[in-house]
Amino acid sequence: MDFSAGVRASRLVAARGFTLIELMIVVALVAILAAVAMPMYSQYMAKSQARAASADLVALSLVLENRFQKTLVYPTYANALVPRTVAAREGSMQTDFSAWVPTQGELFDYRVTSDSTTYTLTATRKSGACTLSLDANNVRNAASACPALGAW
Secondary structure, three states: OOHHHHHHHHHHHHOOOOOHHHHHHHHHHHHHHHHHHHHHHHHHHHHHHHHHHHHHHHHHHHHHHHHHHHHOOOOOEEEEEOOOOHHHOOHHHHHHOOOOOOOOOOOEEEEEEEOOOOEEEEEEEOOOOOEEEEEOOOOEEEOOOOOOOOOO
16 A cells, blocks of 8 residues: 555545635625624614604504594693503503504603694604604604604
């Protein structure tokens, strides 16, 4: 048996792996992709959460409009925080908002300011400056901090 043939065969087996440089290049590429993808994903999530909060405001306005259709007046609240669970609501809030449960209650605070003829609803993000509002005339506003919503 030829000794040199065995050495050549072992070198071929050893040459099949990756070098350290190749691995470092792959790690650098993955890091660059992650650095680009994470901010895009965060922006996507913030935008979708703000859209869901705007849908929550519309649903809350439907509850108030339903109450108006039954009694011909809106309930009176002065910047009242609407609890996100039915169990946490007390008194007239229990009956006024029993049909409404927000999808983004963990991320947004919902407030209602109303008198017998009009109302304004606001959703304010708990962390950040995103504020959405909706009034009885269906005027919709969003703070500039809300991602790409404008006058939703």
